[in-house]
Amino acid sequence: MKVFAHGCLINFDRSAREMTPSDLDRLLQGFIGEHSRTWLGTIDLDKSELRLYGDLQSVRIDEGENRCEFVFLPAEGEREERRIVHPADHLAISHEAVFDIEDPRRDRVTVRVVYITVSEPGALEETTYFLADPDACSDILSCVAEFWSLVHEVGRDVDFRVTGCMANDLSFLRKNRCHE
Secondary structure, eight states, X not given: OOOEEEEEEETTEEEEEEEOHHHHHHHHHHHHHHSSOOEEEEEETTTTEEEEEEEEEEEEEETTTTEEEEEEEESSSOOOOEEEEEXXXXXXXXXXXXXXXXXXXXXXXXXXXXXXXXXXXXXXXXXXXXXXXXXXXXXHHHHHHHHHHHHTTTTTTOOTTOOGGGGGOOHHHHHTSOOO
């Protein structure tokens, strides 16, 4: 079973938890179900690049089929469904950022963005997708970029692949004690 970290930042409170493809699928289905529309795009801090792909129609992560699939209607051009597919075992880390912000049109609002990062095992390049509610605030793409700059490192120092007794091996403490 594939296991990876899910970094979470809620109003500057950081946490990381274990995530599996099926857990991530449930989280994404819930996110999509909460909103009348969901935007899909990619973000890359190193390249200072944010790309909006369009309106997400569905997402499916199936570890058994080793498939992570996004179906969307492009924001520009022909409005014909497009698909992005990655092997589920390329899921590297996921993130969630939630902030209460002052919106000039609606006072204080809560904005939530989910990020999914995929990478081929051993590769240095990674692709990060974002899911956001375009109606959450007056400038959602600015929130996507700002939130990512704050959350992108959360959980990267945690390795949930190590489990059982070895995950909490404190034997090194006994070796360093003085027994005179």
